[in-house]
Amino acid sequence: MPQDSAPIDPVDLTAQLVRCASVTPEEGGALVLLENLLSEAGFTCTRVDRGGIANLFARWGEKGAARSFGFNGHTDVVPVGDAAAWTADPFGAEIRDGQLWGRGATDMKSGVAAFAAAAIDFVRTTPPEGAILLAITGDEEGDAQDGTVALLDWMATEGEAMSACLVGEPTCPETMGDMMKIGRRGSMSAWITLTGVQGHSAYLHRALNPLPAMARLADRLSSHVLDDGTDHFDPSTLAVVTIDTGNPATNVIPESTRMTVNIRYNDAHSGDSLTRWLQSELDSVCDSFGVTGEMTVKNSGESFLTPPGPLSDLVSSAVQAETGQTPVLSTSGGTSDARFVKDHCPVVEFGLVGQTMHQVDERVDIAHIEQLKAIYARVLKDYFA
Template sequence: MTIDPVDLTARLVRCPSVTPEEGGALVLLEDMLTQAGFDCTRVDRNGTSNLFARWGQKGHVRTFGFNGHTDVVPIGNRDDWEHDPFGAQIVDGMMYGRGTTDMKSGVAAFAAAAVDFVTQTPPDGAVILAITGDEEGDATDGTTALLDWMSHEQERMAVCLVGEPTSPDHMGQMMKIGRRGSLSAWFTVTGKQGHSAYPHRALNPLPAMARLMDRLSSHTLDAGTEHFDPSTLAVVNIDTGNAATNVIPAQTRACVNIRFNDLHSGNTLSDWLRTQAAQVDQSFGTQTEVEIKVSGESFLTPPGELSDMIGRAVEAETGIRPELSTTGGTSDARFVKDHCPVVEFGLVGKTMHAVDERVSVEQIGQLKGIYSRILRDYFA
């Protein structure tokens, strides 16, 4: 049995699976994997669609897992697209459509590689595909739901490869062995409203907010670590909503986002942010409410057997040894790392989430070849 990853990518792209809609993508994959002998289970939770598929013996110590998602971000303004965002048109060797890069091509490549491998050279072990429809959304009922279900059912991956696009410019350039953590914090500074002609009768929250944002943004969190760049803090919003020129407002709000390395945790950074706000309040007499959301902690899969195996496979298929990196945003690897060692490798991500998102047809086949080689090497 041989699966064409380009054709499978096109069929997946034609499924309008904009988060949280399933759009037919997981139904398509479930039908194909069931025909290939995989035991498939829909692990839907709170309206989010997820698919678990296993070939081989449950609980086998040699179980290789793939993780990915079929949901995509919205297309934006349809008139800005030159090509149908759900048409999967191929023009000059490039397939156009929402999700071609992020990451239906990756799912198609690992699904095709897995089906070919288990049907042509059945291994002594098991292969698991954990595919979610909630990576681009809140990610509360996607891969986390799959991992919760797997724990309950005593399903286990020994190692996992996440098929997200990982290379900035060319195929084979980079794999991810970890990710920075991500934290957002919202600040509401409250003072006392008053007339701008009589500022002594009011308590202006704006100078306090300005001081707080300056303290946070000018602070050096760290200088980086062996595998991570320095942590960063960005002020992403300051909003007072005051259209009057003669009124000192009672409140102002702001938001910051921190991308942090393995020198920090969500808890330690949260404590630091609250301490900074309290110190500013003490100086200005204001009251600041702080709301914090940690989207994911930083993590690292230390370089070793798994990353070496993936690196050898990429080099054999592309001639390029991928760089080990922890750059970029968050991915569902942040959840998988609590289950088993995890590495990410996929296509070039230049056009993901962009208008006229597109992928090289040649690279889809190349990616299947890499995943196929990884499976052969793992079970050899």
């Protein structure tokens, strides 16, 4: 490394990013900070903003290189909630008790800082035969339609491509190095409305109550076994998350009632197959009770799996070397932007212990940030070896 180019401190960079109040969809200065840092290190940087969302693409090396390793992450964060409940300034990046405190410290400004620092140090010391790409969004915690999706759309248009990608989301449940993600369950929600005829509760024959029909539908959906799990996934689940009628009266049969369900599904299903199943259950209940039904579905992402192989082996080996732990290959948890990247190239996820993400007093161990940079640096070294 040149004498005037000291290694990038991932802890200091995390602190700088935490001090950027980048609550979705605000950029907050986080991507400007990274763009300046990466540009100074020789990365070609492009802002890929879309729909009011800020995104950053950075490449070191030639476009179209035969071997290109990518990192993906986000700098946007969820709201702080009740600021008075925090024992530290949510955007102060206070260091206390060996931890860095603040919104986004875990999810996932530390991850972005770690891979940016590892990438900069790597190209300065051992310029690889190939390219390193960073795709960083400000829209992972929001609707996620103008974030990583926008970056991938732009990359396809511009001929930019990753051969493999590592997403830096928090993946470890308990200890650093105990888990990595090789896939994610699909996620979808359905909003169902049943409509009958309003009337007086003393004159049932003049009304058509949609509530018994909704109770039947809720029971049929929630008691149905979608599957028993697959080789790499736990069983799919359906949760009834709310039933709303809004009827304060005790002597009025309501005209309509609404229910929302959320499904987390494995690779035995698709969003389309589950939508067809929901519709058939809805139609059956409507026919039985004589009510009418409407349904709106939003599929947040299909399930996907990167089968165990070269990419998971590469990351697992680096994690084991730096932590002494061999990470479990998991598909658990919610959704991440890996669900978009998987259509572009093989993708896995590895990051910090996520116990405090999205919580009041979110914080991260200083030692874990440094360890994460070392893991990412070893991944790059081994990939380009």
